[in-house]
Amino acid sequence: MDTYSVSSSVDGAIDYGATGVFATLQSIAFLLSTLVDSCPLHREFGLDPPIDDPTSYARASLSAQIIEKIERSIPEVDVVDVLIEDQPLEGKLSATVKVVITNDSEI
Structure with a gap:
């Protein structure tokens, strides 16, 4: 199984036609950049x-x-791993998450 790394500090456009592994990694990046209560139909996200x-x-x-x-x-x-880096001068925390996709058939 491959290990993928996703960062919260990456800004990018959403690819609405994404499929497979890229769509899963894009979903993780979207979750990392979204604040609770900002998705109207899914407040917990x-x-x-x-x-x-x-x-x-x-x-x-x-x-x-x-x-x-x-x-x-x-x-x-x-x-697999979560690395939190702090940027004290900017008052920010950024996360890099390492994940393994366990079930490729669901993707």
């Missing part, structure tokens, strides 16, 4: 970033939240 928490707690909280949301929303994917 997205992340709820720890805004005022200390960096060490924010990293742990965000990592756990990313794993939970990806495995709930995209069941054909297993999360």
Whole structure:
């Protein structure tokens, strides 16, 4: 099985005709860049970033939240690793997620 890496800091256009592995990776990138309550028909979708928490707690909280949301929303994917990088001068946390697609037949 191949391991794929998806970053939250990548800005790009949505490919509405995406299929297969690319569509799955695009779904993960979309989830990482979406805030909770911003999708009208699916309020639970997205992340709820720890805004005022200390960096060490924010990293742990965000990592756990990313794993939970990806495995709930995209069941054909297993999360292998989550790397949270902080950019203290900009006040940002960015995530890079490594995943394995476990069931190619669902894609």
